[in-house]
Amino acid sequence: MVVLGERDRRFAASVAVFERHLDVRATVIVPEAGHMVHAKASGEVAAAVRAFVADLGRTTAGDGR
DSSP states (O other), rough: OOETTTOOOHHHHHHHHHHHSOOOOOOOEEOOOTHHHHHHHHHHHHHHHHHHHHHHHOGGGOOOO
């Protein structure tokens, strides 16, 4: 899971690299947040993590992820 603030221009290009080279299963872009997205938009980040973890629980054993 990659979480990025919409205004984080410095690391926005890194997301494509992460997605290409890592097993990124979700990318979340938090609106109106910058680089310190976890500090400035903690509620949105927490909600995204909860949704991601809940979705992992619904993954079937046979899909390989």
